[in-house]
Amino acid sequence: MKQVYMHFEQKKDKIEYTLLAILILMYGYGVYKNGLSYVFIGKMNLLSALEYFLCPLISILSQMIFSRKMKLTIKDGMESLLLSIMIPPRFPIWCFTILVALYYFGKKIGTKKMLCISNLLLFKILTSFIATIILKIDYQNIVEVNNAYLYSPADLLFGRGVGNLGSTSILLMIIYFGVSLQDVYYKKELPTTMIATYVILAIIYASIGTQKDILSQILNSHLFFAAVFLSTKLGTSPAEKKYLMIHGIATSILGFVLTTIFDLQDGIYYSLFVMQILWMFLHQRMKKI
Amino acid sequence: MKKLLTISKDQRIKVSSKIESYLFPKFIYLNVEENTKFMIQKRNIKKGEKIFCQDHKTILSPVSGTIEGIIEKEGKYYLKIENDFKEDDSYNGVKEYTTKALKLNFSTILEETGMDTTRFKNKQRMILNGIEDEPYLVTKTTLHKSYAKEILSTLDLLASAFSMKAIQICLKENDRESIEAFSSEIGTYPNITLEILGDMYPIGEDNILKNYLRLKEETYIISTEEVLNIYEEGLKKRSKDIVFVTFTGDAIKNPMVVKVKIGTPLKDIIKELLEMKKCSYDILLNGLMRGTKIQEEAIIDEKTRAIYFMKTKERKESFCISCGKCIEVCPFHCNPYRAFLKNEPVIDPKCVSCGLCTFICPSNIKLEHYIKGEEK
Numbered sequence: 001m002k003q004v005y006m007h008f009e010q011k012k013d014k015i016e017y018t019l020l021a022i023l024i025l026m027y028g029y030g031v032y033k034n035g036l037s038y039v040f041i042g043k044m045n046l047l048s049a050l051e052y053f054l055c056p057l058i059s060i061l062s063q064m065i066f067s068r069k070m071k072l073t074i075k076d077g078m079e080s081l082l083l084s085i086m087i088p089p090r091f092p093i094w095c096f097t098i099l100v101a102l103y104y105f106g107k108k109i110g111t112k113k114m115l116c117i118s119n120l121l122l123f124k125i126l127t128s129f130i131a132t133i134i135l136k137i138d139y140q141n142i143v144e145v146n147n148a149y150l151y152s153p154a155d156l157l158f159g160r161g162v163g164n165l166g167s168t169s170i171l172l173m174i175i176y177f178g179v180s181l182q183d184v185y186y187k188k189e190l191p192t193t194m195i196a197t198y199v200i201l202a203i204i205y206a207s208i209g210t211q212k213d214i215l216s217q218i219l220n221s222h223l224f225f226a227a228v229f230l231s232t233k234l235g236t237s238p239a240e241k242k243y244l245m246i247h248g249i250a251t252s253i254l255g256f257v258l259t260t261i262f263d264l265q266d267g268i269y270y271s272l273f274v275m276q277i278l279w280m281f282l283h284q285r286m287k288k289i
Numbered sequence: 290m291k292k293l294l295t296i297s298k299d300q301r302i303k304v305s306s307k308i309e310s311y312l313f314p315k316f317i318y319l320n321v322e323e324n325t326k327f328m329i330q331k332r333n334i335k336k337g338e339k340i341f342c343q344d345h346k347t348i349l350s351p352v353s354g355t356i357e358g359i360i361e362k363e364g365k366y367y368l369k370i371e372n373d374f375k376e377d378d379s380y381n382g383v384k385e386y387t388t389k390a391l392k393l394n395f396s397t398i399l400e401e402t403g404m405d406t407t408r409f410k411n412k413q414r415m416i417l418n419g420i421e422d423e424p425y426l427v428t429k430t431t432l433h434k435s436y437a438k439e440i441l442s443t444l445d446l447l448a449s450a451f452s453m454k455a456i457q458i459c460l461k462e463n464d465r466e467s468i469e470a471f472s473s474e475i476g477t478y479p480n481i482t483l484e485i486l487g488d489m490y491p492i493g494e495d496n497i498l499k500n501y502l503r504l505k506e507e508t509y510i511i512s513t514e515e516v517l518n519i520y521e522e523g524l525k526k527r528s529k530d531i532v533f534v535t536f537t538g539d540a541i542k543n544p545m546v547v548k549v550k551i552g553t554p555l556k557d558i559i560k561e562l563l564e565m566k567k568c569s570y571d572i573l574l575n576g577l578m579r580g581t582k583i584q585e586e587a588i589i590d591e592k593t594r595a596i597y598f599m600k601t602k603e604r605k606e607s608f609c610i611s612c613g614k615c616i617e618v619c620p621f622h623c624n625p626y627r628a629f630l631k632n633e634p635v636i637d638p639k640c641v642s643c644g645l646c647t648f649i650c651p652s653n654i655k656l657e658h659y660i661k662g663e664e665k
Contacts, residue, residue, distance in 0.1 A: 004644035004657055005577040005599060006296065006424065185612040185651050239613030239626045283630075 008184075015182050022175050092266045095230075098273060173224035180228070187232045189241055193248030194227040194255075201256045223255070226268040236276040238283075251275045293489035293497070294618060294645060296424050296578075302539050306427045306434065306466060309562055310548045312531065313374055317352050317552035318367035318588045321359060332356045336376035337528065340368065351530035351550050352376055362586055370552070395450035399523045409451040412509040416502070417444060417458040419467060419513050420486065422493035423576035425537045428594045429513050431546045432533060433460075433467035436517060437474045443520045444511075445478050453509075456481045459498060463488045490578070491643040497620055532591060536563060538598035540570035555587045555596065565598065573597040578644040607652045615646035615656055628659040635660050 038044035180186040202217040231237060231251065238244050251271050258267030319340065326342040334340065336353040353376040357369040399406050409415075417440070421429045433440070444456050458475075460467050462485050475481055484502070486492055492501060495510045521527045530551055537544040542564040549558065555572075559565065573580035574587070575594050583596075615625045621639040625646040628635035640662035647656045 002579050002581055002642055002644070002657060003573075003655070004647035005571070005573055005580060005597070006644075006648055007604065007653070008649045009297070011297075184649075185610070185614055187612065233610075237611060239611040240616060240624075241613065244613070 018179050095269050170219050170224045173228050177228045189244040190231045190248045191227040193245045194252040197249045197252035222268050236280050296490045303544050304425045304537050305544045308546050314553040314557050317370040319552050321366050321368050349528040395446045402523050413454050413506040414508045415453050415456045416510045418510050419460045420493035422491050426535050426595045428533050428535045430466050432513050434470045437470040439520050440516050443516050457484045459484045535595040540566050540598040540600045551591050553589045556585050569601045570598045604653045614649045618645045618649045625656040625660040
């Protein structure tokens with residue numbers, strides 16, 4: 001019987017170094033913009049500004065502990081580190097619960113194909129979750145809490161938490177998307193269609209409705225986190241390109257409706273899970289064809 | 290046409306086109322099947338004597354010696370011949386033709402030897418597929434290096450005998466030795482051109498090559514081995530009794546190409562020529578992408594092109610993450626993902642078992658078990 005002995009191996013070095021460079025630069029910028037710059041004008045003490053160094057520290061430690069068992073690479077550690085600072089501040093607990101449940105449920109059922117997420121995703125989410133919980137973060141800095149002011153488009157893009165650009169930043173997410181494109185297994189069609197659809201819907205909605213702040217709708221960290229990271233890692237999303245695009249568009253439409261019309265802040269996550277389950281059933285039917 | 294993949298090579302696996310010979314094995318084993326018709330009456334035979342007829346092909350003895358009988362090895366039956374090392378080439382009886390006579394009567398000469406020439410008729414172009422698709426395989430390179438002149442003259446004779454307009458020799462850009470070998474000889478053949486292609490997999494597959502070159506006219510794709518068979522059997526009236534086999538892998542210290550008698554046991558070559566590293570290894574026949582696992586007791590036959598000694602690796606299958614890469618890389622637009630979901634082997638006539646789906650799978654799923662082409 002014929003057998004394939006060779007196996008494709010990605011050149012990981014390139015991705016690892018890119019991630020590392022981005023992380024250091026962005027983190028440095030975040031510490032300066034949202035921490036040190038306030039220290040210089042006397043609005044924050046140095047300890048508060050450096051408090052957020054704990055976040056990556058926790059990520060590195062948890063990665064070290066987990067990696068002994070799971071044989072993870074530096075790239076995986078870097079990715080989870082990046083995630084821990086770009087995960088949206090109000091990433092819902094139920095989402096974590098479902099992800100963990102999907103992981104075990106899928107494994108137990110033993111279908112091998114459906115209802116499962118990878119070990120790696122679980123590890124990354126948990127690492128970020130631990131970091132988030134320990135810091136009890138809502139990712140807002142002290143100046144912001146004491147002197148509430150409106151988000152400017154620049155804030156939406158670059159974030160406002162000290163060393164945590166991800167608090168409101170989608171820039172990290174965009175860079176993460178760019179880095180992920182180097183990964184041959186990354187499903188780029190999903191984030192592309194999801195975000196594009198969302199942008200179109202936001203423009204249409206703004207032109208016919210009362211909602212005029214298109215930027216705050218589009219530069220939404222939940223949307224970007226769901227599209228760029230979460231949707232691409234779930235094993236229950238389609239594999240074929242055409243279905244991926246349909247899936248992305250449908251998820252985005254449902255997410256937009258839930259977020260904007262039903263005013264659900266977690267709308268995009270609900271939409272993602274509804275679509276995953278829907279796809280699962282559709283797929284079970286397709287298998288019989 | 291889909292973009293093809295470049296298979297990155299492992300620097301630890303060394304390849305050498307250095308040729309060694311192993312032409313005097315003590316015993317020769319020739320595969321016999323149910324439909325084999327024996328043509329010998331005595332135990333002692335000479336090299337080149339007709340032994341049996343199998344699938345309308347007469348098999349000649351590759352050595353002179355004594356027939357020991359039929360033995361069983363790994364479920365196959367072999368005729369065992371003990372070599373008496375007294376072979377000579379006097380049986381050949383090579384008939385010398387003048388160039389003019391050859392050009393005029395080449396098709397008749399081929400037909401006289403029992404060769405099927407209908408495949409060449411009404412073709413306007415011929416492509417020599419000199420591409421070695423499997424990684425670390427240098428058998429064709431060795432043949433090109435050793436027989437460039439013979440290949441070119443045979444191709445030229447075929448072109449004039451069957452009124453073909455042009456002949457292209459397709460080689461991979463990283464096969465420098467073959468390019469050099471043909472470049473130095475090609476000047477005297479104005480109708481033969483070299484076509485250098487990128488290092489992609491599986492560009493050596495006939496259908497892909499045809500699509501890649503965008504050939505519209507009637508074309509016949511011929512392999513290097515086929516040309517040399519025509520040269521040997523048609524022109525020199527010799528039966529094929531030797532093969533060139535690449536020996537390589539990460540468990541071998543001295544990779545090489547061995548010129549070996551058909552029917553030689555692999556064990557003899559390992560013992561006499563190869564230096565193995567102290568590790569457990571798997572032996573793979575004819576490729577790392579489309580090879581089959583064999584044992585040390587295997588016999589070299591006329592289809593043997595390469596033998597790989599690879600350190601034993603355990604690859605654990607994990608969950609399918611539905612990345613869809615298997616569908617994306619398939620050059621023939623097959624859907625191994627759906628076959629996998631059905632959880633039963635699917636026969637897709639488009640599939641050529643190139644192994645790219647398994648190669649690319651991040652979950653190490655052996656997709657070649659789920660999707661297969663039709664048996665040829």
